[in-house]
Amino acid sequence: MTTDEWASWVEYHATLHRIADDQDLRMMQLWREVFESRNYTAEELRAASLHLSMTQPKTWRSEHLEFLLEHVAGRRRQEAVAARHAEQGEYSYCALCRGSGLIGGVPHLTDVKSGEWVHPFRRGAVVCRCSKGAGWRSGYEQNVERRRSKNLRPMPPQLTIDEYELRNAGWKMQLEDFEQKRKAEKRAREETREHDRKRGRIGLIGSVVERVVAKVESATVPEVPDECPF
Numbered sequence: 001m002t003t004d005e006w007a008s009w010v011e012y013h014a015t016l017h018r019i020a021d022d023q024d025l026r027m028m029q030l031w032r033e034v035f036e037s038r039n040y041t042a043e044e045l046r047a048a049s050l051h052l053s054m055t056q057p058k059t060w061r062s063e064h065l066e067f068l069l070e071h072v073a074g075r076r077r078q079e080a081v082a083a084r085h086a087e088q089g090e091y092s093y094c095a096l097c098r099g100s101g102l103i104g105g106v107p108h109l110t111d112v113k114s115g116e117w118v119h120p121f122r123r124g125a126v127v128c129r130c131s132k133g134a135g136w137r138s139g140y141e142q143n144v145e146r147r148r149s150k151n152l153r154p155m156p157p158q159l160t161i162d163e164y165e166l167r168n169a170g171w172k173m174q175l176e177d178f179e180q181k182r183k184a185e186k187r188a189r190e191e192t193r194e195h196d197r198k199r200g201r202i203g204l205i206g207s208v209v210e211r212v213v214a215k216v217e218s219a220t221v222p223e224v225p226d227e228c229p230f
């Protein structure tokens with residue numbers, strides 16, 4: 001802060017908060033070093049002074065000093081956060097590939113027969129259409145080129161999601177169907193275990209008891225006459 005900038009801020013703050021006493025103005029000179037040690041600018045202080053005038057009236061000198069210090073620090077923290085967010089915004093999160101550039105777990109084309117994903121349900125990965133995916137793709141192409149120039153074994157082909165969808169448009173539906181099948185399988189397992197738990201082993205005690213009970217129930221009960229014949 002130049003001397004002029006400082007003087008202009010002191011005047012601004014004093015006017016705004018009706019500080020007219022010489023002793024107060026001299027006291028404020030002590031603050032200059034504090035602010036300058038934190039690289040506070042006259043502009044930041046001006047904003048803090050204005051803000052102070054809009055809050056609950058503060059009439060203690062020490063309150064003014066603390067408010068100014070804290071307000072500028074707070075503004076700087078907010079700006080740092082905003083700058084970080086803006087930076088991250090350039091690489092906005094892609095839900096399709098979860099920010100990795102590769103979409104994993106899609107049905108492998110080998111196991112897609114007439115639009116159906118079939119056993120053994122193998123999976124593969126394709127390159128995403130987001131900026132991360134583009135980066136991944138160009139790295140892949142450089143590798144292909146490098147291997148070709150060195151006569152090395154060629155890289156396996158790597159489809160992008162757009163190329164993949166031309167061959168298998170229904171992949172999302174296939175994944176959903178698979179999920180349903182997986183759930184049905186889980187339910188069948190659970191219910192089977194439940195039968196085991198409740199009814200014991202197949203063909204042993206349970207069924208023997210049932211057969212015995214059935215035999216007793218079907219046996220004819222001798223009729224008891226209404227009156228004693230003797």
Ligand SMILES: [Zn+2]
Pocket residue numbers: 094095096097098099100101102128129130131132133
């Ligand atoms: Zn992506």
